[in-house]
Amino acid sequence: MSDVMTDAATEFAPAKVNLTLRVGGPRADGYHPLESLVVFADWSDQLRALPAETLTLSLTGPGAEGLQADPQNLVLKAAYALRAAADKPELGATLTLDKHLPVAAGLGGGSSDAAAALRLLNRVWDLGFSIKQLAEIGTVVGADVPACVHARPLRMEGIGERVTPLIAWPALHGVIVHPGAPVPTGPVFKAYDATEPGRLMPGKPMIAGTLDDAIDRLLLDGNDLQAPAIAQTPVIQTALDVLSAQPGARLARMSGSGASCFALFETADAAQAGADVIAREHADWTAKAVVFGGAA
DSSP: OSSSSOSOOOEEEEEEOOOOEEEEOOOOOOOEEEEEEEEEEEEEEEEEEEESSEEEEEEETTTOOOOSSSSSSSHHHHHHHHHHHTTTTOOOEEOOOOOSSTTTTSSSSHHHHHHHHHHHHHHHHTTOOOHHHHHHHHHTTOTTHHHHHHHHHHHEEEETTTTEEEEBBEEEEEEEEEEEEEHHHHHHHHHHTOOOOOOOOOOOOOOSSSSSHHHHHHHTTTTTHHHHHHHHHHHHHHHHHHTTSSTEEEEEEOTTTOEEEEEEESSHHHHHHHHHHHHHHHHSSEEEEEEEEOOO
């Protein structure tokens, strides 16, 4: 075992939210080009590492049910990719993922967990990769992983692998709601393709300094997958209506391909009050007041 890791270490894996999502028609390889304004919330999974001779993963927390700690888990795939990039296959660690984010919910949980593994193991194995290099390593793990490595407001393009950190974007108060329904990504994209989307044209700059500026920018784009996802899973529309009805809510939208939705609020108190009301009135949903981190 490497002697560079002697203490336990921790890394957070925050929820990823697509404030906007523009999607073009499928490429020849079947992938869809996209452009998205992505932010990260102060709601997260947590990954811990302890010294070990081998590389293993265990799962804990309320979201662990149904996940498998097998080689196909993105955390382990990220760890294997990092070892390969460093050409150090002997490195080991006992990893524990404390899972709190809903699974397959449009919040990038698996990708964020993988990105957390890259950041964490890069540090505890003392590999010295830069964030940019870790993002490049992440491309072999999953399309959303590079964005999650940065874990800050950014523009995401290509199939998710091209990321550009934003130079100015405010921290925003919000509520994330997951109405509990699974939304298979494949049928959503198939329904979207049936609308015969055209070529994805370059978008407008993504920059804002205040909540009002941010709302104005977000209103220029929507989420192209929202309508087909609602057609597949109507409870998404219910969640959007509930979010929009909360006092202080400025904008409500679906994240990614669903089913999670979010709303932006005027204040932290308004966001917390909204989350409390939704949790009380929809006990089978998950409702969380959050802060979406900004970029100075």
